Amino acid sequence: MSRTPPVSGSATDVVVVGGGIIGLVTAWRAAQRGLSVAVVDPEPGGGAAQVAAGMLAAVTELHYGEETLLALNVESARRYPDFAAELSEAAGHDLGYRACGTLAVALDADDRSHLRELHALQLRSGLESEWLSGRECRRLEPMLAPGVRGGLRVDGDHQIDPRRLAGALVTACERAGVVLHRTWAERLSVVRDRARGVVLADGTELAAEQVVLAAGSRSGRLAGVPEALLPPVRPVKGQVLRLTVPKAYAPFLSRTVRAVVRGGNVYLVPRVNGELVVGATTEELGWDTTVTAGGVYELLRDAHELVPGITELPLTETRAGLRPGSPDNAPILGPTALPGFLLATGHYRNGVLLTPVTGDAMAHALATGELPGEARPFTPQRFSTSRPALSEQPA
Ligand code: GLY
Numbered sequence: 001m002s003r004t005p006p007v008s009g010s011a012t013d014v015v016v017v018g019g020g021i022i023g024l025v026t027a028w029r030a031a032q033r034g035l036s037v038a039v040v041d042p043e044p045g046g047g048a049a050q051v052a053a054g055m056l057a058a059v060t061e062l063h064y065g066e067e068t069l070l071a072l073n074v075e076s077a078r079r080y081p082d083f084a085a086e087l088s089e090a091a092g093h094d095l096g097y098r099a100c101g102t103l104a105v106a107l108d109a110d111d112r113s114h115l116r117e118l119h120a121l122q123l124r125s126g127l128e129s130e131w132l133s134g135r136e137c138r139r140l141e142p143m144l145a146p147g148v149r150g151g152l153r154v155d156g157d158h159q160i161d162p163r164r165l166a167g168a169l170v171t172a173c174e175r176a177g178v179v180l181h182r183t184w185a186e187r188l189s190v191v192r193d194r195a196r197g198v199v200l201a202d203g204t205e206l207a208a209e210q211v212v213l214a215a216g217s218r219s220g221r222l223a224g225v226p227e228a229l230l231p232p233v234r235p236v237k238g239q240v241l242r243l244t245v246p247k248a249y250a251p252f253l254s255r256t257v258r259a260v261v262r263g264g265n266v267y268l269v270p271r272v273n274g275e276l277v278v279g280a281t282t283e284e285l286g287w288d289t290t291v292t293a294g295g296v297y298e299l300l301r302d303a304h305e306l307v308p309g310i311t312e313l314p315l316t317e318t319r320a321g322l323r324p325g326s327p328d329n330a331p332i333l334g335p336t337a338l339p340g341f342l343l344a345t346g347h348y349r350n351g352v353l354l355t356p357v358t359g360d361a362m363a364h365a366l367a368t369g370e371l372p373g374e375a376r377p378f379t380p381q382r383f384s385t386s387r388p389a390l391s392e393q394p395a
Helices: 021-032 067-091 109-124 134-140 162-175 216-221 293-306 308-312 355-368 373-378
Strands: 012-017 037-040 102-106 130-133 150-154 179-181 185-190 195-200 205-213 234-244 256-261 264-270 275-279 315-325 332-335 341-345
Touching (some): 012 195, 021 341, 109 256, 130 134, 162 179, 216 341, 234 293, 264 293, 275 293
Parallel strands (some): 012 037, 012 205, 205 341
Antiparallel strands (some): 185 195, 234 275
């Protein structure tokens, strides 16, 4: 029998495992509802948000078969202006939220066919997107390559600086009374078929009425979680570059510019402060976060085809992060079959975009026991049919 861990004080209402943007927004919104909340993470505000470009691309990142996810993405995009204003006020600093729109362009005939198909799907889905000729694209963005064959102007796909977003959420949490435990959660405590808190790396038990697992790509690895309830998330590597636009070159780009080049996505996200983010690779390589010469080469090659002047800019940072991929590319939200144990993970390509709606949905679930309507298609139960039920697990 394992020893009984020391218990730290009386039970808090909610412990959130994972202090990335999803865990923090859950904690902040729950604290605003009057719940006592703690977050466990060695580096709150770290994680994938430190690498992400921060596109709020509900329309330009639409994919076939993801229509259910689209509704959640669009709803979160709709909430973004108010969310950003409220969080900025709560944290006392700007988040780099920029309503700049996006231009998705085609460089050859294949890309143009692909973009035409995407345009038709966007219009069928009731989204706003306008087809432009190559000349019209270059009139909007003069730095584009002369060979651009056409594109989609999407004025509703904006951007935010995810590092500022993460920093603001840390501050807002602290100001709302959320306790940050800067350590690892070692395992979930389950007592009499109910989650009762977590055991920290030093063996201290943090007792809680409810536990939210929001540990991004690591969410499938928390010890103590019954196997049938471990979320089916996997790490999907993305390499991202940061360049700097010298003042003399500004405005280099006035909106996000993106394309599919040789089957891979490339996007250029210009910030007001002169940062230009270029992303991203999509690699199924497990826990590897190495920045590779090949990854950097491919991103620069594709970005250069799109915007040749990019090679003049200083390259200031290269990094790789891990997206939390789920089997259907959509997040996994809300209560599980284990009372007191909830999930907020699996946001894959849309973690930054889905931050506002996730915070609202999770706080609602924590306060009432139920997800609001817009989040109900994303319950953990949608993956439970192919896995043994909790009661069928070996004791
Ligand atoms: N949403 C952009 C990416 O995941 O690369």
